[in-house]
C-alpha cells in the first residue's frame with residue numbers, strides 16, 4: 648500500500664520549503680534528506696543525545712522526536728542558520744573555534760543550537776549555569792571543559808568582547 652503524503656510548508660533558516668511527506672516523517676529526516684541540511688546530525692534517534700537539536704521559534708527541540716507535519720507554522724533554525732548574514736561565523740560557532748570545543752564535531756551542531764537558545768535566556772551565565780546549559784547534550788570525544796569554556800566565550804562575544812579567548816588550560820578529554 649502506498650503511504651499517503653501530506654503537503655507541508657516548513658520555514659527553515661528564513662526560507663520557505665514546500666514538501667510532500669508521510670505523516671510519520673521525522674523533522675530530522677525532513678531536514679537532512681528532503682532539504683539537504685545535513686548539518687543537523689542524528690545520533691541516538693530517541694531523544695537522548697541532543698545531536699539533532701534545532702530551534703523551533705527559538706526554543707531547542709530534538710528534531711528526532713518531532714514530526715515534520717507538526718513543525719508547520721514555526722520558524723525552524725538549524726546549525727546552518729547560525730552564521731551571520733555575511734556568512735561569517737556566529738558568536739557560538741566562533742567561540743567553539745577559539746576554545747577548541749570540538750574534536751570529531753558530530754555532537755557540535757546540537758551544542759551550537761542549544762547554546763544559542765541558552766544564551767538568549769541567560770546572556771551572562773555563571774560557570775555552573777554554563778554547565779547546566781549543556782547538560783542535556785552528549786559528547787563522546789572532547790570532554791566538557793572546552794565546551795563550557797565555549798559557552799562563556801560565546802557569551803562574551805555576544806556582548807561585544809572580540810578578544811581574549813578563554814580556552815582552559817586543561818587537556819581535551821577531561822570530562823569534568
Ligand code: FES
Pocket residue numbers: 688689690691692693694695696697698699700709710711712
Ligand atoms: S538523535 Fe535526537 S536526541 Fe539523539
Ligand code: FES
Pocket residue numbers: 748749750751752753754755785786787788789
Ligand atoms: S566532538 Fe565528537 S562527539 Fe562531541
